[in-house]
Amino acid sequence: MTAPDQPAPIHLLLVDDDRLVLSTLSRGLQHAGYLVSMAESAEEAEVLLASGQRPDLAIVDIRMSGRDGLTLARRLRELDHIPFVMLSAYSEPDMIGQANHLGALGYLVKPLDISQLLPAIQAALSRADELQELRETRAQLQAALDSERDISVAVGIIMAQQQLPRPQAFELLRKTARTQRRKLAELAADIIRAVQPTRM
Template sequence: MSSAQTADTMTATTSLSPSPSRRILLVDDDSITLDLLSHIFHHAGFATSKAASAEAALSSVSEQEPDLALLDISMPGMSGLELAKRLQVETTVPFMFLTSNNDIKLVREATESGAVGFLVKPFEHTQIVPAVEAALARADEIRQLRRTEANLTAALAAGRETSMAVGLLMAKLQTDRNTAFEVLRDYARSNRCKLNEVAQELLAAEERISTFKTMVANVRTKR
């Protein structure tokens, strides 16, 4: 293997397409494979970055996260599987694997690591772009699910806080739930605040009052 194949290199290739390109990070210690894949993706309208090692890939990602990383599994030093684990922990970059190994166990391990797809060498050139497009679509679905899950979690948390604040008002004002909710809502509207923000403030104030009550009780005990 030549020194060009083992050196840590990163070369940006910009698509000729006038529209914004999706960027793919290609990671392989074989410079011939890197150049071939870069050429194929370039003409398919993608922008690419190349890295000849996992370490070079991490450096590239720290500067600009790609839309997808295509990782060779077997590389000297840090393997593609190890790099994938780093990407999962440290970034939000989706990844797929490139391997010349047909071993079922290795493919299963790659899939379980969170890969959105994989290509097996020797690959048909006509299969590369469709496989990457499918991986990108899968990555987009995962991102959307994560956003939806985050929004749902926030909504549920806000709902719990509002419900607790309504219960607190019911107890303090000796009123029914509907009236307590209307009071909370009207206060939020008149002060141009979100309902859950008012609920948070109310719960925080009650917690402070409880703390002061405890402190007062402690002072009286010491007398």
């Protein structure tokens, strides 16, 4: 059990149909302090994900029996939003291009040892954190833009309904929000909904 003042270990999902690769890399990663889950196929990895496991990073072999690693990578990106790096026994430009298109944070060619894998994992985790921060910032900016748009539209509605110039209409909206102890954008959204036609 992790002590209260210690961060939880970083959880990695290692997916490869080569048992020797799985066991060798898993031992090295565990020795380096990572929590490692293993799967010998894309299907087995999907079962782990469906059970609620949420690894911080997946390390996925491209060529496996059954569904290939690119199919799993697509699921990781679209359904689970889990960052991943790809492994391959070959440096294939087409595969590298597909992996990059899917959002892979790294592409490693086997055979590789733990000393090569560890810095790639650290780089991928750092990049994943940066991308998450960018997504959060973009979401915040979009929310701010949506709020500003709603406020502007609501002011226009008040101008038309009350025959007021824009400054007075905005002040009325602001005072109403303060009186009702509501956020300006929330009240604006309600005003917009109130004038929209009801769908049958």
